[in-house]
Amino acid sequence: MNAELLSLSNAPWLYIGAMLVKILVVFGVTMGIVAYATWAERKVIGHMQTRLGPMLTGWHGLLQPIADGIKLFFKEDIIPSQASRVPFILAPMMILIPSLITIAVVPFGTDLVVNVGGKAYAIPLQITDLNIGILYILAMAGLGVYGITLAGWSSNSKYSLLGGVRASAQMISYELAAGLAIIAVFMLSETLSMREIVLQQSGSILDWYVWKQPLAFVLFLVTGTAEINRTPFDMPEAESELVSGFCTEYSSMKYALFFMAEYANMIVVAAIMATLFLGGWAGPTPWGPVNLLGKIFAFMFFLMWIRATFPRVRYDQLMKLGWKVLLPLALANILVTGIVVVLQQ
Amino acid sequence: MLDSYLPILVLIVIAVAFAVGSVIMSRLIGQKKPGEVKLAPYECGMPPVGSARERLSIKFYIIAMLFIVFDIEAVFLYPWAVMFKRLGLFGFVEMGVFIIILLIGYVYVWKKGALEWE
Numbered sequence: 001m002n003a004e005l006l007s008l009s010n011a012p013w014l015y016i017g018a019m020l021v022k023i024l025v026v027f028g029v030t031m032g033i034v035a036y037a038t039w040a041e042r043k044v045i046g047h048m049q050t051r052l053g054p055m056l057t058g059w060h061g062l063l064q065p066i067a068d069g070i071k072l073f074f075k076e077d078i079i080p081s082q083a084s085r086v087p088f089i090l091a092p093m094m095i096l097i098p099s100l101i102t103i104a105v106v107p108f109g110t111d112l113v114v115n116v117g118g119k120a121y122a123i124p125l126q127i128t129d130l131n132i133g134i135l136y137i138l139a140m141a142g143l144g145v146y147g148i149t150l151a152g153w154s155s156n157s158k159y160s161l162l163g164g165v166r167a168s169a170q171m172i173s174y175e176l177a178a179g180l181a182i183i184a185v186f187m188l189s190e191t192l193s194m195r196e197i198v199l200q201q202s203g204s205i206l207d208w209y210v211w212k213q214p215l216a217f218v219l220f221l222v223t224g225t226a227e228i229n230r231t232p233f234d235m236p237e238a239e240s241e242l243v244s245g246f247c248t249e250y251s252s253m254k255y256a257l258f259f260m261a262e263y264a265n266m267i268v269v270a271a272i273m274a275t276l277f278l279g280g281w282a283g284p285t286p287w288g289p290v291n292l293l294g295k296i297f298a299f300m301f302f303l304m305w306i307r308a309t310f311p312r313v314r315y316d317q318l319m320k321l322g323w324k325v326l327l328p329l330a331l332a333n334i335l336v337t338g339i340v341v342v343l344q345q
Numbered sequence: 346m347l348d349s350y351l352p353i354l355v356l357i358v359i360a361v362a363f364a365v366g367s368v369i370m371s372r373l374i375g376q377k378k379p380g381e382v383k384l385a386p387y388e389c390g391m392p393p394v395g396s397a398r399e400r401l402s403i404k405f406y407i408i409a410m411l412f413i414v415f416d417i418e419a420v421f422l423y424p425w426a427v428m429f430k431r432l433g434l435f436g437f438v439e440m441g442v443f444i445i446i447l448l449i450g451y452v453y454v455w456k457k458g459a460l461e462w463e
Contacts, residue, residue, distance in 0.1 A: 022352075023359065073371050077371055128349045136353075187430070249387060
């Protein structure tokens with residue numbers, strides 16, 4: 001029996017119900033990972049430094065994220081007297097919201113076939129399949145820069161301003177290199193839809209784009225790390241010189257929103273990397289969501305590992321790497337891919 | 346076609362509600378003991394000197410301009426990359442000319458020292 005793709009026109013109520021369930025599950029899982037990523041990061045780095053990390057709240061500190069959340073709720077919400085109030089309040093939301101909604105186009109499994117009233121409907125396990133999926137992701141990732149710049153400027157504090165300006169220059173520089181690095185993948189895939197890109201890689205592990213585009217994968221790994229301001233590229237925070245960078249003046253839940261956005265961005269970059277280069281939900285195990293989550297966790301562990309290993313780079317080294325190494329390499333990769341594809345035809 | 350954007354709208358509503366809700370909740374629950382010193386901008390415990398709205402290094406503005414130039418290049422490359430296999434050699438040469446013109450500009454920018462931070 002052939003299953004019909006569920007849409008708003010053929011079964012509106014089923015479509016809306018499935019949509020709400022998918023959105024709530026994805027949102028809940030994302031927030032759950034965000035909360036426990038803070039715990040995992042402290043644990044992983046703790047053990048790498050031969051410490052134990054959080055141990056007191058619950059078994060091996062498992063209740064730590066909940067305790068932190070409750071604590072931050074009860075903290076005083078300070079708005080500095082010289083700050084520009086409206087942008088100061090809006091900035092943390094402008095960072096968190098884009099990173100939470102980017103996840104919408106990431107596919108996390110094969111179609112789920114359900115029987116309703118004698119007809120079979122296929123529900124795609126993806127909140128929505130945009131035919132311009134990647135452009136949507138890049139657009140939303142670009143919005144995050146506004147939040148950081150506004151946070152730095154509106155605090156009216158020297159550390160915040162320096163952190164905000166540095167962060168925006170870093171993010172736009174690496175966004176460029178990241179955007180150029182993944183173009184080579186679309187030259188092979190001929191589509192920007194995340195769903196199609198995963199289906200093209202679903203044959204076997206050898207179909208993954210990481211084998212055809214190893215340089216693009218490495219470039220995206222580096223630019224992705226810089227894009228989400230993780231060590232060794234965490235210049236915007238740089239606590240040894242800028243206190244806490246753009247979020248110096250923030251407290252209470254507003255500060256927590258910055259933190260959540262950082263971890264949500266880690267999930268998003270991991271999901272994009274898994275989808276474009278590592279087969280997304282397809283392979284190696286038969287369970288789609290398990291594959292995707294496994295790849296996301298592996299990447300997040302990798303980022304924590306890097307944080308425990310490398311010192312922070314200097315700002316001039318950071319800009320030099322972005323503009324003088326990664327950008328030309330990404331362009332060269334596009335040209336080489338082009339030559340190879342033309343020669344094959 | 347616009348159907349596929351409906352879930353994104355719903356997700357935006359949920360994300361906004363979560364962000365706004367948690368800020369308002371903490372505003373209501375959290376204690377409020379404002380003080381003149383507490384509300385001053387942080388400067389390592391010293392009284393703040395001058396304004397924070399100082400002039401910034403011109404480097405940052407140059408980076409912003411270069412970003413716009415190269416990002417527009419990337420915008421042109423996306424539709425080209427998707428159609429690339431169908432365009433074949435013709436498409437490759439056309440885009441090669443475009444990239445080489447940009448590379449000349451890139452070399453010029455490099456030689457002029459716009460990418461130096463020392």
